[in-house]
Amino acid sequence: MDSIRIEGLSKQYRDVLAVDNLSLTIKEGELFSLLGLNGAGKTTTIKMLSCLSTPSGGDAYLLGKSILRDSAYVKSFIAVSPQESAVAPGLSVHENLELMCGIHGFTKEKRCAKINELTALLNLGGVIKRKAGKLSGGWQRRLSIAMALISEPKILFLDEPTLGLDVIARSELWEIIRALKGNITIILTTHYMEEAEALSDRIAIMKDGRLLTCDTPDAIKESTGENSIENAFIKIVKGAII
């Protein structure tokens, strides 16, 4: 079943066409990566799909619900972990998780169970009482993902989740993302090609708001005759194969 169906989605900012007539479908439980250079339209696409930004044209259906007409309902089953760590800096890790539980209207029992579950999943036990604003970038990202998972989303948007992290923190986050794979649909944007290759079921490459290609990592490599997604990406974006 399709989790996301995008039909001719566009976004115009004054004289800039950030997303140009984007159409694609993403299956349930799929980990789908959006790749592109800066300004390719990845974050704008995520903003539109997560109802943060209204499209200038087209529509998208998340689990069959329109982002234009049913945005309030769509918000009830999606979650976003934005590019920067989106945490309340003055609150502890536990309080940040509690905040998200409260916003989603959980009972006290469910709140405790959910916080314990996510603390274990993201290994936050050691920092649970520390202020979020005092944590390192890697721990803030973990917390940010935990906060996104609180609502038990069916669709999770991860906007450059490992940006600026060291090798160890990145590899640990990969493990967490792998653990989520299959249970929920994940849309990932990243600048790291090896990350997309290691994690994704399918990859879409965008340039100047347009979709250049969308396929499995192996199929993209095969079609370009390259042995890595990075080389395939460079070839596609430079216009050798479109």
Next chain:
Amino acid sequence: MRMITFAKRNFKEIVRDPLNLAFLFGFPVVLLLLLSAIQANIPISMFELDHLTPGIMVFGLTFMTLFSATLISKDRHSSFMHRLYTTPMTSADFILGYTLPLIPIAILEGVACYIFAAILGLEWNINILISVLFIIPIALLYIGIGLLCGSILNDKQVGGICGALLTNVSAWLSGIWFDLDLIGGVFKNVAYALPFVHAVEMERAIVSGNFENVWIHLLWVLGYATVLIAVAIFLFLKQMKRQ
């Protein structure tokens, strides 16, 4: 539920900043102490405790604007707000969540001022309790300005406008530090066209038991508070949609 959760978060963010606490409780206390010391050496009716304390208390409330505007402005420019915008939180949850936690903080500030004034010799009576209750409309006035500034300014601009400009305008045009009749003319007319002097005179009237003078000042304060909050809500929703 969502609004209360968000309000609790905002309360914690404000009271956990030691600088906020210093401004809110330390600054009025220091002013009371200094001006009482001046009064002890050179008696001036302006600085008698029953006249001075309501003024200092209202002046302390100007920091409500700084707190609310800074918090909103920082949130607005952070990914944290983007996360919240993708949750089922409504615009009412946001606006009430920013407004309500500041009211108990304002009341605490008033109580702290009166307790310290009592230590310095202010005579306690029931009017002081009434005066503390009337902090609420004044707090709404300053929170409204904060909501408005936080919705349109970045946190650096908030620091300049709410931290420096507003505190000065509020201080000069409120009749706390000097009698406005001493200057008179346009200065006095401008002061009485703004809500700050009315807030101070309302509190002074309550403390001295002149309740017949309270209502006209209350109308000025509530009028300004209503208009400012309405404009602030409009601007907040506008920026929310834009984001």
